[in-house]
Amino acid sequence: MFGRRQNETLETLRAMREEDRGRGNETIETLRAMREDDGEQRRAFRQFTAEMTLQLRRNGEEHRADMREIRKEMREAREEFRAEMREFREEMHAQRQALFAILDRLPPPPGEATA
Helix, strand or coil: CHHHHHHHHHHHHHHHHHHHHHHHHHHHHHHHHHHHHHHHHHHHHHHHHHHHHHHHHHHHHHHHHHHHHHHHHHHHHHHHHHHHHHHHHHHHHHHHHHHHHHHHHCCCCCCCCCC
16 A cells, blocks of 8 residues: 555656656747747847948938038039139229229319429
8 A cells, every 4th residue: 555655656746747847848948939039139130230330321421422512512602702703803903993094194183283
């Protein structure tokens, strides 16, 4: 009778151990799945960051190209303005010289002595 109860207890313990082992395997599988999911998330994040980096580089290059174009336009506008100002100054100088020439040809005012 003692042997039979001992065998039943041993069988119960073995069953419990197998049950625990099954739970342990489930836990291990869950952890593996989580790690794989984590790996997939990491891969997705890496891909996302690579795409964002590429997009930022493209945007940066476009921005630099736009800025180069704007600087070129500004330089051309500045040169055009300078040319116009130079032309204006030359015209004003010519008009002043013409006015001085006219003034030099006028006779002196009456009552002033001529030298």
